[in-house]
Amino acid sequence: MYRYDEFDHGFVAARVDQFRDQVARRLTGELTEDQFKPLRLMNGVYLQLHAYMLRIAIPYGTLSSKQLRMLGHIARTYDRGYGHFTTRQNLQFNWPALKDIPAVLDDLAKVEMHALQTSGNCIRNVTTDHFAGAAADEITDPRPYAEILRQWSSIHPEFSFLPRKFKIAVTGAPKDRAAIQVHDIGLELKRGPDGGIGFAVYVGGGQGRTPMIAHKVRDYLAEEDLLAYVEAIMRVYNLHGRRDNKYKARIKILVHETGAEEITRQIEAEFVEVRKTELLRLPDSEIERITAYFAPPVLAEKPARSSAFEAAKADSAAFADFATYNVTPHKAAGYGVVTISLKPIGGIPGDATDVQMEAIADLADAYSQGEIRVSHEQNLVLPHVALDDMPALYAKLAEHGLATGNAGLVTDIIACPGLDYCALANARSIPLAQDLSNRFGSPERQKEIGELKIKISGCINACGHHHVGHIGLLGVDRRGEEVYQITLGGSGDETASVGTLVGPGFKTEEVVDAVETVVDTYLKLREGPDEPFLAAVRRLGQQPFKEALYGTA
Amino acid sequence: MTTETTDAELTIWRDGRFQADEWTRAAEDEAVADGPAILPLERFLAERDALVSRNAPLGVSVEPNEAIEELAPHLDRVALVTLNFPKYSDGRSSSSARLLRERYGYVGEIRAVGDVLIDQMPLMRRCGFDSFAVTNPVTRKQLAEGQWPDVPFYYQPTGSTQQAEVPAGTRPWARKPS
Numbered sequence: 001m002y003r004y005d006e007f008d009h010g011f012v013a014a015r016v017d018q019f020r021d022q023v024a025r026r027l028t029g030e031l032t033e034d035q036f037k038p039l040r041l042m043n044g045v046y047l048q049l050h051a052y053m054l055r056i057a058i059p060y061g062t063l064s065s066k067q068l069r070m071l072g073h074i075a076r077t078y079d080r081g082y083g084h085f086t087t088r089q090n091l092q093f094n095w096p097a098l099k100d101i102p103a104v105l106d107d108l109a110k111v112e113m114h115a116l117q118t119s120g121n122c123i124r125n126v127t128t129d130h131f132a133g134a135a136a137d138e139i140t141d142p143r144p145y146a147e148i149l150r151q152w153s154s155i156h157p158e159f160s161f162l163p164r165k166f167k168i169a170v171t172g173a174p175k176d177r178a179a180i181q182v183h184d185i186g187l188e189l190k191r192g193p194d195g196g197i198g199f200a201v202y203v204g205g206g207q208g209r210t211p212m213i214a215h216k217v218r219d220y221l222a223e224e225d226l227l228a229y230v231e232a233i234m235r236v237y238n239l240h241g242r243r244d245n246k247y248k249a250r251i252k253i254l255v256h257e258t259g260a261e262e263i264t265r266q267i268e269a270e271f272v273e274v275r276k277t278e279l280l281r282l283p284d285s286e287i288e289r290i291t292a293y294f295a296p297p298v299l300a301e302k303p304a305r306s307s308a309f310e311a312a313k314a315d316s317a318a319f320a321d322f323a324t325y326n327v328t329p330h331k332a333a334g335y336g337v338v339t340i341s342l343k344p345i346g347g348i349p350g351d352a353t354d355v356q357m358e359a360i361a362d363l364a365d366a367y368s369q370g371e372i373r374v375s376h377e378q379n380l381v382l383p384h385v386a387l388d389d390m391p392a393l394y395a396k397l398a399e400h401g402l403a404t405g406n407a408g409l410v411t412d413i414i415a416c417p418g419l420d421y422c423a424l425a426n427a428r429s430i431p432l433a434q435d436l437s438n439r440f441g442s443p444e445r446q447k448e449i450g451e452l453k454i455k456i457s458g459c460i461n462a463c464g465h466h467h468v469g470h471i472g473l474l475g476v477d478r479r480g481e482e483v484y485q486i487t488l489g490g491s492g493d494e495t496a497s498v499g500t501l502v503g504p505g506f507k508t509e510e511v512v513d514a515v516e517t518v519v520d521t522y523l524k525l526r527e528g529p530d531e532p533f534l535a536a537v538r539r540l541g542q543q544p545f546k547e548a549l550y551g552t553a
Numbered sequence: 554m555t556t557e558t559t560d561a562e563l564t565i566w567r568d569g570r571f572q573a574d575e576w577t578r579a580a581e582d583e584a585v586a587d588g589p590a591i592l593p594l595e596r597f598l599a600e601r602d603a604l605v606s607r608n609a610p611l612g613v614s615v616e617p618n619e620a621i622e623e624l625a626p627h628l629d630r631v632a633l634v635t636l637n638f639p640k641y642s643d644g645r646s647s648s649s650a651r652l653l654r655e656r657y658g659y660v661g662e663i664r665a666v667g668d669v670l671i672d673q674m675p676l677m678r679r680c681g682f683d684s685f686a687v688t689n690p691v692t693r694k695q696l697a698e699g700q701w702p703d704v705p706f707y708y709q710p711t712g713s714t715q716q717a718e719v720p721a722g723t724r725p726w727a728r729k730p731s
Contacts, residue, residue, distance in 0.1 A: 007722050007729075011706035018702055035691065038642070039672060121642065151708045152726055157679035158651055158711070161644030227726070238648050273656060279710045279726075286725060 001064055001371065002147050002293045004112045011154070012109045015116060019043045020102035027099060042122075042160075044115025045101060049423050054093045054101060055118040056108060060128040060146040060170075061089030061374040065361040068372050070111045072357030078104050083357070085342060085350040087414055087465055088167075089127050089374045090118055094421055116154065121162045123153035123234075128170045129177045130375035133294055134337045134383035136329040139189050140197055142172035144291040145226060148282065152227050159234045163241035164249035167206075168230070170199075179376065179492035181205045181214045182468055184251045185233060190220065198222045203233060203263070204255030207462035211498040212252040215260040217267055223287060225271075227280040232270035236263070297369040297384055302334025306387035312394070319394055321443055322405035327390065330383075336390065338368070338382040339375070339407040340397060345441035349415045349433050350378035359400045367393050376465075377414055377453075379407065409446045410454060410519070411437045414465055418458030418475065419482070425458035427475025427482035428508075432456055435512045440519070449519060452533040455490075468492035470534045471518060472499045473511065484511040486518065488545055489537040502542055503550050514549055521548040565664070566674075566696055567684040574686070576612055576633060591635060594619050601627060614666070617645035625657045634659070636682075638667035647680045654681035655712040671695045675703035681713040705730050 004012070019039070026036040033047075040046075046053040056071070063071075071091060075083045078100045079093045086092055096104060108114055117124055126146040133141040149168060153159070159166075169183040180186025186202035199221045205214030221229050237251045240258070255263050274280065313320040327336040340360060342350050352360075364372045364382055367389045373381035385393060397403040406412050413436060416422065418429030433456055440446060455469030459476075466472030472487035483505035490499030506514045519533075521544055526536045537545075563571035576589045585592065585604070591612035597604070604611060612633030613624060624634070634653060636646035646665065653659040664684040665677050671692040674685060687693055707718060707728040718728035 005722060007706055007724075007727055011704060011708075014704045014706060018704065121644075151724070154708045155676070155704055156709055157676035157707075158644065158647045158709075160676060161642050161647070161673070235648050239645055243643060243645075277655065277712060279712050281725075283725060286723065289723065 001062060002059075002143075002290070008112070008151075009109075012112075012114050012116075015043075015114070015155075016102065016105045016109055019105065023098060023102055038120075041119045042116070043101075043105070044118035045098070046119060047423070048094070048421050049419075050421070051095050052098050052101070053421070054096050054104060054115060055086070056091045056093070056113060056115050057118050057125045058090050058113075058374050059150050060126055060132070060143050061130050061376070062132075062143060063372040063374065064111070065364040065370040065372065067111045067113055068357050068361040068364070070107055070113070072354040072361065074104055074107055075357065076354035082351050082353045084348075084417065085352065085374050085378050085380070087376050087378060087416070087463060088118075088125055089130070089376055090125055091374070092417075094417075119165075120160070121164050121166075122160045123149075123156065123162075123166045123168065126150050126153070126168045126170065127178055127183075127376060129173060130373040130377075130379075130381050131177060131328060131337050131383065132172055132373075133296060134330050135173055135177075136331050137175050138173040138331070139191065140172050141291070141294050141296075142170040142178075142187075142189055143294050144287065145187070145189070145199075145223070146170050147290055147293070148226065148287075149230065152230075152280075159238060162234075162238055163243045164246065164251075166234070166237070166251070174494060176492075176494040176496075177375075179465075179468065179496070181494075181496035182207055182211070182465075182492055183214065185230065186214050187226075192220050192222065196222060199226065201229065201233075203267070204252040204260070205496070206250050206252040207465060207467045208250065209247055209460040209462070210250075210253065211462070211467040212256060213496050213498065214252075215255060215264075217260070217264045224282045224284070225275060226282060228274045229267075229271050231280055232267050232274050235270055235274075236266050240266075296331070297371075299332050299335060299369075299384060300386070302332075302386055302388065304333040306334060306390075309387040309390050312391035318403075318405060318443070319391065321447065322394055322403060323390065325405050325409060326407040327385075330385075332384075334387055336385055336387055338385045338390070338393065340380040340382065340402050341404040341406050341412060342379050342402075343406060343412050343437065344401055344404050345406075345411060346434050346438045348430050349413050352380070356400050356402060359396070360402070363393060363396055377412065379412070405443070406446060408451050408453070410440045410449050410452045411446060413437060413454045413456065414469070415456040416458050416464035418456075418464075422458060422463075424461055425475065426460075426477040427458045427484065429456045429458040429464055429475060432473065432475075432484065432508070432511065436515060439512050439516060448529075449523065450529060450532055452519070453491075454515070465492065466490070467498045468496065469499060470537070471515060473515070474505075476505060478505065482508050484508070486511075486514060486549075488518065488542060489534065491534055500542055502545055517548050518545055521545055564686055564688065565684055566687050571687075571693075571697070578614070589632070591633065594624060597627075597631075598623060601630070605630070612662075615646075615649060617643060617649070621649040621652050621657075624653075628653070628657055628659045628661070631659075631661055633662045633664060635664045635666045635686075638665060638669060638673075641668040641670045641673055643668075647677060650677070650681040651711060651713065671700060672702055675701060679707065679709075679711050679713060679718075681711075703730070 201218035202214035368382035415429040415433040419425040457464035468490040485505040487499030610632035717731040
């Protein structure tokens with residue numbers, strides 16, 4: 001993992017001191033809420049429906065056990081004993097008192113964390129594959145590049161007042177678990193013609209009220225030019241992105257209105273100029289120095305097959321399900337990557353209590369080299385677990401209600417905080433996720449349905465990623481009533497697509513039945529258990545689902 | 554007879570103190586006054602040949618939707634460029650300032666005008682601004698008290714010469730104020 005040096009510590013400490021002073025001035029009334037707002041937003045402090053919310057950056061979703069323990073401590077000391085992991089691989093605390101926030105930031109700084117650039121029209125937390133550095137299918141670990149981007153984008157003097165927020169995602173594997181094509185910039189690590197490392201560069205993807213899949217502007221960019229190229233993109237966007245309407249201000253709109261070809265020309269022309277200065281060229285030595293922080297852990301050699309693991313699968317159906325759905329192949333033989341589901345049946349997606357956070361930190365120390373990941377699907381991941389240790393790990397997870405074997409299944413639902421917390425929401429998301437989870441929660445039912453991603457947003461801003469849900473649910477307000485629209489066929493992976501609205505929305509009391517109708521229609525029409533939901537929707541189109549939901553008209 | 558200068562007339566923050574503004578802005582269709590005068594970019598470009606004979610410094614005001622590239626070939630005749638921030642949250646002029654300094658090698662004064670607030674000023678300085686027309690009373694008070702809310706650890710080499718920065722540590726992009 002990356003470790004701060006003196007410079008990084010100095011940076012965070014100076015920023016916390018600055019914000020402490022601003023909070024003090026707000027509390028004495030010297031600053032009005034209007035004057036304070038831009039300052040608090042730059043430090044991750046939002047004002048929600050009922051209270052301040054603090055959003056903490058978890059760079060590229062990587063946490064050490066020490067950091068997770070500190071988050072548990074903060075949850076218990078300054079919040080109501082839980083935190084909420086987000087679709088941006090971050091963590092939100094929903095109930096901190098403003099006066100306590102500088103102390104929280106001090107605690108975070110002790111474990112090399114902060115809340116910078118988790119809001120505002122700047123470059124946000126760079127996200128990546130939650131299996132980075134562990135997955136068997138990876139070309140190279142994307143996190144060193146994400147770390148370089150994180151540093152370079154921190155309080156950037158030119159790019160802190162962009163037309164709108166800006167999100168960069170990096171994947172190191174051809175199977176895209178970071179949803180790069182629905183980000184402002186998506187970077188896919190690949191080998192170049194010369195065998196070197198570089199990136200395919202995508203620009204202009206996004207969700208929100210105008211979902212768009214990104215355009216590829218570069219098939220191959222050498223790694224040394226990463227910052228120069230990103231700076232070129234940022235400058236074109238900063239100068240030319242729309243500022244007249246916040247809903248048309250993301251780079252996707254600029255790309256759409258300018259045309260992919262012309263925007264590519266502008267970016268490339270700017271890149272030629274930026275590159276000339278050589279200021280941003282990444283020397284190999286520095287890439288190597290940062291990469292060394294992410295060196296793969298030294299794992300004891302193991303046979304590919306673990307008899308303890310196989311015996312436990314034969315012994316317990318629940319463990320076998322967990323092994324099937326929550327354990328992913330690791331680079332190293334005899335190891336697996338474990339997804340800890342934060343989606344217990346009927347629970348709140350992404351929430352973890354202080355006790356759970358501390359328990360997971362302990363388990364990471366015992367079984368996963370002290371490392372934890374946060375996935376954009378609102379789960380946690382132990383990246384380096386020996387297959388031999390799986391049964392013991394599973395038993396301990398179960399003690400804390402963390403052994404639900406549903407990763408990637410119908411109850412592994414993404415949901416935004418919705419009307420229960422958020423000032424922007426039109427509808428509740430969490431109770432719907434809970435109702436769906438209860439409806440489909442039996443192990444047999446989930447297994448029968450297979451891979452199916454349901455994603456719920458409580459408003460058009462799409463924080464719950466409904467556009468890329470295999471089944472997407474969007475809460476809207478229809479004359480004062482909460483109504484949910486259903487989209488089908490979205491996907492955030494390397495075959496990215498935006499889901500299509502299937503028809504008129506459903507009321508709260510109807511929507512769970514409607515989703516069940518969609519699922520039953522799939523089960524009836526699929527070619528067999530090997531045809532997943534998404535493939536079936538792509539083959540069948542919307543018609544059969546429309547007919548099932550609305551009758552033949 | 555000397556004229557008293559009131560605090561309110563010292564509108565320009567430069568070199569760590571408030572100073573009087575010595576520049577006049579030429580309105581759309583009136584003759585350019587004697588002494589240092591600022592013209593809008595469009596008028597400057599249209600009249601630049603006729604302006605050569607003037608013996609006083611010329612300044613150019615550029616709006617964020619105007620392309621700074623158009624001014625680039627004429628910078629040797631320009632002593633001041635003002636870049637407007639219609640809102641503090643509009644960062645376009647920061648890009649223009651960096652281009653002026655770093656791409657076009659402009660060494661004259663770059664002044665931020667418009668919604669200039671203290672929290673953006675250290676960032677603006679790193680982009681190449683060296684003077685600031687400050688009207689916001691809170692910002693004026695804070696500056697007068699000596700506040701300068703910089704975080705003096707920079708992760709970007711901006712290449713600007715206005716804010717002297719030295720490399721820090723092994724990262725080629727890390728800088729500290731010198």
